[in-house]
Amino acid sequence: MVREAEPLRAAFFxxxxxxxxxxxxxxxxxxxxxxxxxxxDPVQDAYRLASSIQRTVMPFSGPLFKFVLLQTRVDEWxxxxxxxxxxxxxxxxxxxxxxxxxxxxxxxxxxxISPGFFxxxxxxxxxxxxxxxxxxxxxxxxxxxxxxxxxxEPSNRLAHAVERPEPDQSSAAVxxxxxxxxxxSALSRSLGVRRSSVIxxxxxxxxxxxxxxxxxxxxxxxxxxxVRPEAQTVVGMMSGVVPVVFKASPGSAVADx
Numbered sequence: 001m002v003r004e005a006e007p008l009r010a011a012f013f014x015x016x017x018x019x020x021x022x023x024x025x026x027x028x029x030x031x032x033x034x035x036x037x038x039x040x041d042p043v044q045d046a047y048r049l050a051s052s053i054q055r056t057v058m059p060f061s062g063p064l065f066k067f068v069l070l071q072t073r074v075d076e077w078x079x080x081x082x083x084x085x086x087x088x089x090x091x092x093x094x095x096x097x098x099x100x101x102x103x104x105x106x107x108x109x110x111x112x113i114s115p116g117f118f119x120x121x122x123x124x125x126x127x128x129x130x131x132x133x134x135x136x137x138x139x140x141x142x143x144x145x146x147x148x149x150x151x152x153e154p155s156n157r158l159a160h161a162v163e164r165p166e167p168d169q170s171s172a173a174v175x176x177x178x179x180x181x182x183x184x185s186a187l188s189r190s191l192g193v194r195r196s197s198v199i200x201x202x203x204x205x206x207x208x209x210x211x212x213x214x215x216x217x218x219x220x221x222x223x224x225x226x227v228r229p230e231a232q233t234v235v236g237m238m239s240g241v242v243p244v245v246f247k248a249s250p251g252s253a254v255a256d257x
Contacts, residue, residue, distance in 0.1 A: 007236035
């Protein structure tokens with residue numbers, strides 16, 4: 001799978017101040033194995049070890065991926081995949097995991113392995129280059145130039161309200177109350193929108209309530225940039241961030257907002 005997923009094997013380097021990437025061949029991909037069966041709490045140790053691996057810096061010279069098996073019982077294993085975000089996004093990672101599962105299943109059952117389908121690193125670069133040379137790019141540039149939040153407005157980062165973790169640490173998982181989740185689902189059904197829209201609206205109202213000086217609230221919103229057919233099979237990093245701007249009036253009802 002690593003051989004097939006060429007963009008995953010990218011390494012990054014500089015020449016005369018310019019950044020380049022190239023695919024590196026890794027004939028021997030490590031699959032680290034940890035036996036946690038003798039631990040008093042093997043599952044907790046597995047998560048702790050995975051978190052430690054996740055915080056380990058990956059050099060841009062590569063490899064920018066790591067695969068780990070953690071055995072917690074005689075008949076139970078955890079499979080951990082850790083990749084640098086510069087070479088892969090969430091959709092690409094799903095491609096990787098499904099491909100590994102398919103290859104493993106074929107090998108385990110003695111069936112032939114289906115052909116690979118991933119696009120190459122040059123496919124990824126060509127797709128981006130063609131877009132930047134197209135009229136679509138100019139249209140998008142014109143749109144965003146006219147719709148970005150004004151730079152003169154104050155930036156509310158909620159630094160005083162939220163204690164942020166260290167840059168190399170992931171934020172702790174938060175378990176929402178079941179009644180809250182049920183309420184979000186009910187409201188999304190009644191309004192005919194996705195649950196993510198309801199949650200985003202709630203975040204915007206919270207930011208507005210924390211002391212935004214005007215009615216506008218801007219959220220950085222992650223989006224997929226896989227808008228062209230040829231990008232649908234590339235195992236690479238094709239995500240972006242766009243500002244979502246809301247006008248939140250203090251007197252508006254939540255459902256109306």
